[in-house]
Amino acid sequence: MISRAEAEALDRADPLAPLRQRVVIANPSRLYLDGNSLGRLPVATRVRLQQVIDAEWGEGLVESWAQWIDLDKRLGDKLACHFLGAAAGEVLVSDSTTVNLYKLVGAAVASGKTVLVTDGDNFPTDRYVLQGWAQQLGVTLNVFASHPVYGPQAAEVATALRHVPHGTALVCLSHVSYRSGALADMAAINAVVHQAGGWVLWDLCHAVGAVPIALHATGTELAVGCTYKYLNGGPGAPAFLYVRRDLQETLRSPIWGWFGQRDQFAFGAQYQPAPGVQRFATGTPPVVAMAAIEPGLDLLLEAGLERLRHKSIALTALLIALYDAWLAPYGFTLGTPREPQRRGSHVALRHPEAYRISRALLRAGVVVDFREPDTLRCGLAPLYTRFVDVWEAMDRLRTLMATQAYTAFSPTRARVT
């Protein structure tokens, strides 16, 4: 098996290694395999936040709205053109992923997409939003079972659409599964949905900044995503939504707010949706949180998305190799596809005792997520995760298993009732 020295050699050869200094790493001994839950703080973001707090809010006060009023679209354009394979004017930074999903699903239903389709392993908020719309409007929600490791497949989607009337399906799926890390085949799934006259709404939360995304090339109609994982926008940073240009004028957000109103400051009596993607805005956006997004985007662009993907694949491959050598004997199974082109940037290690193992790992200085029912989710953000971090984290994990130190922790998560 690869040695610690060999992992260190990989880091020395890593062209992205110098960029690690550009994010704050306060406790180098704490191994952070959770950048897919909350990305690290870029150094430049601290500077930008200081500026928005002191100069723009503190000093400029209300007059700073001249700079802030277009921030949602300016950041949206940067995401569209450089991260999503879309065009300027198609993406807006706004609200949370949940609220953006709600708006786009509502708009699609009102436009005739009255059969909602998703997979049972989709992220909870996606499923809940769809359940809510289905209940509220009495439309159909078809939930199909997807492969627990490989995620939703084009063939499964085709089966789920078999009895759906042509032109009525809205298929909502995650590009990268929050649990397994499976990367869905966007082109193949879109083709199947389009053949049925349907639309696809992709949730890009676990994909954006980590894997190539080609919304235009795949003909994607709608998408949402967050900015606080691989994009390093900060805890709960505002999310984004994408609406393909040709659909914008025919769609309406269910939430009619003054930031989505044509000529907002005319304060007109009647709501008239603004032109373009702006109509999907709602209320006053949280400027300080939104301003924190841009330096993280610029840092990823400086790294280069192809180089990030290349390193991400190498990191996840290393983790899987270490799993094979060290962890499979302790009863772990791999919850993530082995084929690099079929996974994102996190790896799921499944074990019946995953919850208490995750607690013990935290105590041992390795930050991973536990995801019900049995998954240790190891996020390997390529911008700042080193090969030696992966090696060291897996080494600590095998030690925990060898010593059974994890049995000192409570076996199950405390339920909230």
Added chain:
Amino acid sequence: MISRAEAEALDRADPLAPLRQRVVIANPSRLYLDGNSLGRLPVATRVRLQQVIDAEWGEGLVESWAQWIDLDKRLGDKLACHFLGAAAGEVLVSDSTTVNLYKLVGAAVASGKTVLVTDGDNFPTDRYVLQGWAQQLGVTLNVFASHPVYGPQAAEVATALRHVPHGTALVCLSHVSYRSGALADMAAINAVVHQAGGWVLWDLCHAVGAVPIALHATGTELAVGCTYKYLNGGPGAPAFLYVRRDLQETLRSPIWGWFGQRDQFAFGAQYQPAPGVQRFATGTPPVVAMAAIEPGLDLLLEAGLERLRHKSIALTALLIALYDAWLAPYGFTLGTPREPQRRGSHVALRHPEAYRISRALLRAGVVVDFREPDTLRCGLAPLYTRFVDVWEAMDRLRTLMATQAYTAFSPTRARVT
């Protein structure tokens, strides 16, 4: 008329004067009469933001969610108990005012309140949200004309409710009018609505932190408000919503998100609303923006809401007296009630040339808002606005009128098409 020296004497006698140092005042010569649009930056907020950015995000990373997960409720409790006359567990900080309005109106409609009532001068986003729900669900929206200076009156509400079936009305009004500054009689209006078996949803954006609010004493069912005006929470800081305790378990947000889910991290298959006000949460909240709210609340509590109200009335009275003496001769009219108990903390000066006068005032170092069609809106946040600021601002305004310097500016706002 009062002299500048007399205004300065009022400031010397002001018990709140020392608190002015506790907010950032970068340009003392720039007179800021716009704290009702965006409150100033409290010095303690800079410290808190530094902490949330560096220590909580930068260092604590995902583990800081242990502190963040209850922030929406903790801030809600502080608002409920100290600002709103409500109880702990009834208020949640969440989303924007627009989205909160949307959620509460939707919940009320689903619960049988199928006749929506508002006044035509209500803030645009309130009217648009109601229009959206009316269009979406085919329910009735009654818009009544309220008095342009005194705002909605109980008698007007009674008339608007005359033909509404008992028990079906949801009346949505602003406690303080965004334009006129009129303070609605919450108790009297609630009594009329309750007599008709209806509910009231109060928009508290221009009221909270400036006027006494007694949600429980008046039997208010629902309310929303923002935190970036008199509460100084920062640009676009998350808003709040209030749902009276006894209604919480019967109401459901139309937006079913994972932050409103019972036992959120069980990631259950089926959405089950969380107990209490938490069910009105949606997605991941913008933590950095939310954390900025608390120091502003604490600062107002240190000042004391009664003392703030007392000073606010004195400030607005001074402005009205100066208007009478200096501005009425130039064609201004007063757009705000003269009776102190009938106004909030801003004063509307109406003039046919208001737009270009507002531009000229900005150039002269006086920051006020222009509001269509003819209003200069002068916000007098009592925490940091001095009597001499009011005196000096009105002095600059009368000079502009005497010299007609404002005619150098474009007569109308540029329309956005």
